[in-house]
Amino acid sequence: xxxxxxxxxxxxxxxxxxxxxxxxxxxxxxxxxxxxxxxxxxxxxxxxxxxxxxxxxxxxxxxxxxxxxxxxxxxxxxxxxxxxxxxxxxxxxxxxxxxxxxxxxxxxxxxxxxxxxxxxx
Numbered sequence: 161x162x163x164x165x166x167x168x169x170x171x172x173x174x175x176x177x178x179x180x181x182x183x184x185x186x187x188x189x190x191x192x193x194x195x196x197x198x199x200x201x202x203x204x205x206x207x208x209x210x211x212x213x214x215x216x217x218x219x220x221x222x223x224x225x226x227x228x229x230x231x232x233x234x235x236x237x238x239x240x241x242x243x244x245x246x247x248x249x250x251x252x253x254x255x256x257x258x259x260x261x262x263x264x265x266x267x268x269x270x271x272x273x274x275x276x277x278x279x280x281x
Contacts, residue, residue, distance in 0.1 A: 181228075185234055189233075202256075206256060208267050210226075212271045226260075232252060
């Protein structure tokens, strides 16, 4: 199915996330969040999205959406490099908020509880 066919049928997510993508998110998420925390006012919801993305009970399309956004967040080279003070995480915030808003119904109280526990450490 071509990209144009995907759009016509409503399937626009593209390829499924790989285990390599998930491994990158797992290894880089917490260090990146700690570095960006003062620039991201929704750290709790972001951490809950992380746990939702790794939850095998969550539908694959939801996990793929969140993993894609989280992969963009943890990748240092993106539209606006993260090392640029004050605005470096602006593009990341936009991508993350969009993804979290899109799948918010799948981020459960359990994901938020796990986020609270992790952020308390």
